[in-house]
Amino acid sequence: MSIPDTSPVEDVPEQEPPLAGARPNWWVSLAVVLVCLAVIATGWVVTKLAVGDGSRPRDLADGTGPMTVASAPSVEGVDPEDAGTFIGVSTELVESASMFRITFSVYEIETSGRSGGEGTTESDAARSTGSSGGSTTGADGTASAGEEGTGAQEPDGAGAATSGDGGTPEADDAGSPDSDSVLDSDVVESTLGEGQVVYDTGKNPKFEHVFRTPDGARVDRYQMSAGQLVMTADVGVPGLVVLDPPDEADRYLCSNAFATAHLREVLSTSTDLTFVGRERVELSGAEETVAHSTYLYTGTFTSLRGGYDTTTGDNTLTSVAGTEFRLWIDELGYPRRLVLRSRDGIGETHEFHSFG
Structure with a gap:
C-alpha cells in the first residue's frame, strides 16, 4: 500500500498562451541596445582620458612640458647692427x-677709366659663356641669382629705381667697400633683360620665373x-620640359630658393659685411610707389x-667671386x-614686394 503524498503544493499561475498574431516590442529592444552601446562608449572615453595614447600632433614641439607651436622667425630683439644675425633672420623670413x-x-656696366675693366664692358665674354639674360645668342642670365624674372606676363617695375638713373639706385659713398668700388663708379648701363618672380603656395604652379631680353627672347x-620643376623657352627647348632629375642650376632658377640664394651666399662668403645705417627706400609697383624704412x-x-644655354637648352649656374x-x-x-x-x-638690381 502506498502512502499518499500530503505535502503542500505551490499554486503556479497558469500562463496564458500568446495571442495569435502578436509580435515582440522592437522599440523596447532597440532602446536597450542603444543604452548598452552608450555605456560602452562612455567607458572607453573615460579610459582614454585616464591612460592616454601618447600621441601628439606632429606640428607641436616635443618635450615634457606644455606643448607649444614652433614660433615663426622674427627680428624682434635682434640688433640691426649685428649684420650676420639680422640677415640670417631675414633669410628665414623669406x-x-x-x-x-x-x-x-640685368645690365652691362661701362667701366671706362677704372681698374679691372678699363674701357670695356666685357659683354662679349659674358655672351661667350652663354650667361647673359636669355637672348637667342645663348645669353640668359648674365646676372646672378635674380636675373631672370617670373610670374607675370609683363615685368612690373623690374629694377625700377626711385633715385639715380632709372634701373639702379645711386650709390652712397658711406657704403663703399673701397675707393675703387664698382658701386661708386659713374656707369652707363645697357639693359640685358628684365624679369619677375612670383611665388604663391596657394597656386599651381606655385613659383613662376619669367625673363625677357630687349629683343623679345x-x-x-x-x-x-607637387614639386616638379618645369621650363620652356623661345629657343633651345622643345616645348614645355620637365627637369627630371633637376641639377643645381635648375633648382636655383626654377624654385623659390631663387629668392634667398644671394642672401645665403652673403652669409657664407662675405668677409667684409658691414652695417651702414638707416635709409628710406621707395619701390615702384604697377600702380603705386611704396616707401620703406x-x-x-x-x-x-x-x-x-x-x-x-640656347644650344643645349640647359640652365647654367656660375659663381662670381668679388661681387660688390x-x-x-x-x-x-x-x-x-x-x-x-x-x-x-x-650689374643687377632686385626689388622685393608683397610678402605674405
Whole structure:
C-alpha cells in the first residue's frame, strides 16, 4: 500500500498562451541596445582620458612640458647692427613666406677709366659663356641669382629705381667697400633683360620665373605645387620640359630658393659685411610707389649667376667671386632691394614686394 503524498503544493499561475498574431516590442529592444552601446562608449572615453595614447600632433614641439607651436622667425630683439644675425633672420623670413614677388633687371656696366675693366664692358665674354639674360645668342642670365624674372606676363617695375638713373639706385659713398668700388663708379648701363618672380603656395604652379631680353627672347621657369620643376623657352627647348632629375642650376632658377640664394651666399662668403645705417627706400609697383624704412648693408661676396644655354637648352649656374653688393632690409626683416656689381661689367638690381 502506498502512502499518499500530503505535502503542500505551490499554486503556479497558469500562463496564458500568446495571442495569435502578436509580435515582440522592437522599440523596447532597440532602446536597450542603444543604452548598452552608450555605456560602452562612455567607458572607453573615460579610459582614454585616464591612460592616454601618447600621441601628439606632429606640428607641436616635443618635450615634457606644455606643448607649444614652433614660433615663426622674427627680428624682434635682434640688433640691426649685428649684420650676420639680422640677415640670417631675414633669410628665414623669406623662406617661411607663403607669397612674394621679385622684380629685377640685368645690365652691362661701362667701366671706362677704372681698374679691372678699363674701357670695356666685357659683354662679349659674358655672351661667350652663354650667361647673359636669355637672348637667342645663348645669353640668359648674365646676372646672378635674380636675373631672370617670373610670374607675370609683363615685368612690373623690374629694377625700377626711385633715385639715380632709372634701373639702379645711386650709390652712397658711406657704403663703399673701397675707393675703387664698382658701386661708386659713374656707369652707363645697357639693359640685358628684365624679369619677375612670383611665388604663391596657394597656386599651381606655385613659383613662376619669367625673363625677357630687349629683343623679345623669353625664358619661363616653374615649380609646380607637387614639386616638379618645369621650363620652356623661345629657343633651345622643345616645348614645355620637365627637369627630371633637376641639377643645381635648375633648382636655383626654377624654385623659390631663387629668392634667398644671394642672401645665403652673403652669409657664407662675405668677409667684409658691414652695417651702414638707416635709409628710406621707395619701390615702384604697377600702380603705386611704396616707401620703406630700411637698414643698409654692404660688402663683397661670391654671387651666383644663372643663365640659359640656347644650344643645349640647359640652365647654367656660375659663381662670381668679388661681387660688390648693397642690401636694404626693412624694419620687419624683409629684404627690399639688392644691388650687385661684378668686376666683369655686369650689374643687377632686385626689388622685393608683397610678402605674405
